[in-house]
Amino acid sequence: MSPDPQKTPAEPASTTIATKHFGQIVVREDQIITFSPGLLGFSELHRYILIEHGQESPFLWLQCVDQPDLAFVVIDPLFVLPNYQIGPLNGVQKELDLKNPHDLKILVILTIPPGHPQDMTANLMGPLLINLANRRGKQLVLESSPYSHKHPVIKR
Amino acid sequence: MLILTRKIGEGIILGDDIRIAVLEIRGKQIRIGIEAPPNVVVLREEIYQRIQEENLQAAGVRDVDLKEIANLFKTKKANEPGSTENSG
Secondary structure, three states, X not given: OOOOOOOOOOOOOEEEEEEOOOEEEEEEHHHOEEEOOOOOOOOOOOEEEEEEOOOOOOOEEEEEOOXXXXXXXXXXXXXHOOOOXXXXXXXXXXXXXXXXXXXXXXXXXXXXXXXXXXHOEEOOOOOEEEEOOOOEEEEOOOOOOOOOOOEEOOOO | OOOOOOOOOOXXXXXXXXXXXXXEEXXXXXXXXEEOOOOOOOOOXXXXXXXXXXXXXXXXXXXXXXXXXXXXXXXXXXXXXXXXXXXX
């Protein structure tokens, strides 16, 4: 008896999505991060995946599952500012159903001006918080913080 | 725009689960209280616009620019060993 190649119930469900930067890629359901509400300005789009940029690169792509040409470059904020702290989480812990603080992944979005990548800035004011345990995410806005939404990444 | 007049302590209801109340008036400043479910974004308008605009700009990233900057970091890393090790 050979297994039917059409039926592989042990595999997690996967879907093929179109992307601008990576072409067609296969995404497992358990890789999808759901931002609710969506990122500011993209409130209708909730589902994203993280893709490593390269082995030696500190950058990650945050690729939208439902819109091929929407992708952000994100980075660990500690790479930009070693003492970066988002402060008390208040209600966010509940919103993300965060049970273990170690499950919290913090990333910040980079703005890379076309043709002038050395002028890139990090949005330290609007970090992305992701609960790795359930892959729920949220863009937090640190209203009363010293951090800029345009923090220069490369000092000159 | 809908315009309503309210006194201190009076509120306005938006939909089923958002309530806005006027708490205090001090000269030219008004303190407003907002009750909304956690999935509703509540921000000062100028802050909202700043982050939204930044997200929109960030979404326009080109692969070629990222490659260039990643190469720069590779060389930087080589010059400053261990400087980028951080636990998240």
